[in-house]
Amino acid sequence: MADFAAEHEWPVDAEIDLVGQRPVRVGADGTPVLDEYVALEVAALKAISVTAATWLIRDIVNLRFRHPRLWARTLAGDIALYRACQLAAEAARFELTAEQAHHVDDELAPHLTRLPWRRLLTYYRGLIADQVPGKLHELAQRARAERYVRKLSTDDPTVAYLSARVDTADALYFDAMIDHIADLLEARGDTDPKDLRRAKSIGILATPARATLLLAEAANTSGPTNQLGLLQRTVLMDQIDPTDLLGLRDPADSGSQLSRGGLHDSGATQAEMAQVWQAAAAALPTIRWTDPRLLPTCRIFVHVAEDTLMHGRGPARAENIGPIAATMLTLLVGHSRIQLTPVIRPYDTITVDSYEIPRRIRDQVNLRDTYEIFPYSSRSARSSQHDHTNPYRAGRAGQTRTDNLGALTTKTHRGKTHGHWRLKQPQPGLFWWKSPDGNQYRVGPRGTMRIPTDSPLEQAAASVIWRNDNRPNTAYEAGIDTLPDITVRASVPGGHARGHVDRPEVDQRPTVPTSRLRSSPRPVKMPRRRHVQLHRRLSP
Numbered sequence: 001m002a003d004f005a006a007e008h009e010w011p012v013d014a015e016i017d018l019v020g021q022r023p024v025r026v027g028a029d030g031t032p033v034l035d036e037y038v039a040l041e042v043a044a045l046k047a048i049s050v051t052a053a054t055w056l057i058r059d060i061v062n063l064r065f066r067h068p069r070l071w072a073r074t075l076a077g078d079i080a081l082y083r084a085c086q087l088a089a090e091a092a093r094f095e096l097t098a099e100q101a102h103h104v105d106d107e108l109a110p111h112l113t114r115l116p117w118r119r120l121l122t123y124y125r126g127l128i129a130d131q132v133p134g135k136l137h138e139l140a141q142r143a144r145a146e147r148y149v150r151k152l153s154t155d156d157p158t159v160a161y162l163s164a165r166v167d168t169a170d171a172l173y174f175d176a177m178i179d180h181i182a183d184l185l186e187a188r189g190d191t192d193p194k195d196l197r198r199a200k201s202i203g204i205l206a207t208p209a210r211a212t213l214l215l216a217e218a219a220n221t222s223g224p225t226n227q228l229g230l231l232q233r234t235v236l237m238d239q240i241d242p243t244d245l246l247g248l249r250d251p252a253d254s255g256s257q258l259s260r261g262g263l264h265d266s267g268a269t270q271a272e273m274a275q276v277w278q279a280a281a282a283a284l285p286t287i288r289w290t291d292p293r294l295l296p297t298c299r300i301f302v303h304v305a306e307d308t309l310m311h312g313r314g315p316a317r318a319e320n321i322g323p324i325a326a327t328m329l330t331l332l333v334g335h336s337r338i339q340l341t342p343v344i345r346p347y348d349t350i351t352v353d354s355y356e357i358p359r360r361i362r363d364q365v366n367l368r369d370t371y372e373i374f375p376y377s378s379r380s381a382r383s384s385q386h387d388h389t390n391p392y393r394a395g396r397a398g399q400t401r402t403d404n405l406g407a408l409t410t411k412t413h414r415g416k417t418h419g420h421w422r423l424k425q426p427q428p429g430l431f432w433w434k435s436p437d438g439n440q441y442r443v444g445p446r447g448t449m450r451i452p453t454d455s456p457l458e459q460a461a462a463s464v465i466w467r468n469d470n471r472p473n474t475a476y477e478a479g480i481d482t483l484p485d486i487t488v489r490a491s492v493p494g495g496h497a498r499g500h501v502d503r504p505e506v507d508q509r510p511t512v513p514t515s516r517l518r519s520s521p522r523p524v525k526m527p528r529r530r531h532v533q534l535h536r537r538l539s540p
Contacts, residue, residue, distance in 0.1 A: 021035065021036065021037065022036050023035065023036065024036045026038075026039075026054060026057050026058045026061055027058050027061035027062045027065065027066070027092070028062055028066060028091075028092040028095070028096070028098075028101075029066075029095075029096075029097050029098045029101075030065055030066050030097070030098025030101065031061045031062060031065045031066065032061070032065065034057070034061070038057060039053040039054040039057060040053075042056065042057060058089075058092075059085035059088055059089055060085065062088040062089070062091070062092050063084055063085055063087075063088040065098075066088065066091065066092075066096075066098055066101040066102070066105070067084075067087070067088055067091070067101060067102075067105040068102070068105065069105050069106060069108075069109040070084055070087060070088070070105055070108065070109065070112070071084070073109065073112050073113075078112055078113055079112050079113075083117060086121070087108070087121070087124055090121075090124060090125065090128065091104060091128060093139075094128050094131075094132055094135050094136070094139070095132070095135060096128065096131060096132065100131045100132070103131065104124070104127045104128060104131060107127050108120075108123070108124055108127060111123060111446065111447060113449075114446065114447030114448055114449055115376075115446075115447040115448075116376045116377065116378045117378075118378040119371065119378050119447070122322050122323070125322060125323050126315060126317060126322075126323040129315035129323040129324075129325070130315055133315055133325055136315060136323070136324070136325040136328075137325040137328060140324070140325060140328050143165075144167070146165060147165050147166055147167070148163075148164070148165050149162070149163070149164040149165075149166070150162075150163045150164070151163075162202065168321060177201075177205065178198050178201045178202060178205070179198065179201075181201035181204055181205070181211070181214065181215075182194060182197035182198045182200070182201050184214060184215075184218050185197045185200060185201070187218075300318060300319070301318070301319040301367075302316050302317070302318050302319075302329065303316065303317040303318075303319075304316045304317075316329060319370075319380070319382070320380055320382075346364055346367040346368035346429070347368060347428050347429065348364070348402070349401055349402050349403050349428065350364055350401060350402050351398045351400070351401035351402075352398075352400045352401070353397045353398060353399070353400070354400060355392050355394075355399075355400060356400075357386050357400055357405065361386075361400065361401070361402055361405065362386060364402050365381065365386055365402055365405050365406070365407060366381045366382050366407065368402070368428065368429045368445075369381045369406060369407050369429055369445075370445075371407070372384050372407050372408060372409055372412065373406040373407055373408065373431045373443050374408060374409070374412040374433070374443070375433055375441040375443055375448040375450075376447075376448045377409075377412075379409055381407035382407075383409075384407035384408055384409050385407070385408055385409065385410065385413050386405050386406070386407060386408075387405065387406055387407075387408045387413050387416065388400070388404055388405060389404050389405065389406055389423055389424065389425040389431075390404055402428060403425060403427075403428040404425065406423070406425065406431060419436065420436040421433060421434070421435060421436065422434040426466070426469040426470045427469055427470075429444065429445060430442070430443070430444050430445075430469055431443040431444075432451075432466070432469070438453070440452075440453060440462065442465070442469075451465065
């Protein structure tokens, strides 16, 4: 397809006939102009529409001319063509210039074989957001202007689709409430599957009175006393005392039965309680639905770079949401009560003696690993189990610590425990896996690297990487995933031979002052008493 487009490329100095055949620029900035009828040929050959053919040509032209490294990796088979076209289309959607696209292409290339697709796409969007933070804000505003809720018909008149495009925060709250009501239905004897109960929950929320009563019953609000408690807990968010609201509390009269804290302690009668509840219910209209105290508490983890904090603009990363412009954070959490979480150094070691893992250690591991530690996994660490890398043995102190824990889902956890998968953690947050078939994987902060050991050269490289990962490394404790330089020198009778190991593409976080790690030269014994000179830098 790229060669076909090149055959129909127009030279820059070509003369254009305004009546006859004319050139068009199908791709983004930096791509050549093509014959306007090239899409017709492709559409007929591939039996697709002219519009689809135009989009196909556009994506491939963008990929070849704006992302040369990604194009080369596609030709090498490292990434599927349709995935590469998706990445090229993403850069074009943000209207990156050719220079910006080349920069993003250079930054992305080391991660193509190390990250699974979902994490790769999120990382790529973060790179784009760093290049054009203003465009990120513009696209977000455009997306919010296109919000909607629609009811769509299905092939059966008894059910319908409900489609919505809403604020992310509203979607999270709505989903959480749907899930909560579905659980309440199960507690009341509903044996339908969870998805079906969630569908029923939408019908309950569609009639607010039913939803209110269901939630009230769940809070055991059958009597007036409990109804007053419901008023305090759910309507006034524990911040308004009903006696203050109704003017029934006399600050000068400390012995009043209706004083704060004395309503239940003084043995008030049910009749008195009923009167208080009726008066409180009558006063409810004075509380407006816009009262910020009625908003739920939101806990969200947002990672913001130092430059963004200093300049007030740039991208930020919200966990499980992705990159977002810092100026758009108010739209994400601005209509919620925000709970601030202090910054935790994810590479500090916290140790306890118990088998149970305290909350502070869980948070530490979640911030350090972000994702499940199984090779190429995209599952969030926060929704995973926390497994002891070295199995817990009763009676030994200090086994539950951050550098002996990792996030695993149930399946992978069982595979490690019963499926003969072996796991080691030479550095906090750095994991070496070995499968039952002998395949090895190195999982770190920036993704997964397969460690081949088929040939003696690959075994030599794996040995040097393993020794480097096991030595004290201040750079890694600062969050920099480093690999050593490998230099193995010797001679071959009758001349010199060179062996090469594929360069693992490694990304580095912003550097900190640290000494460069280099393995000491060491000869490697080869079959038939041969020695090979291997000189390959494994770190960029």
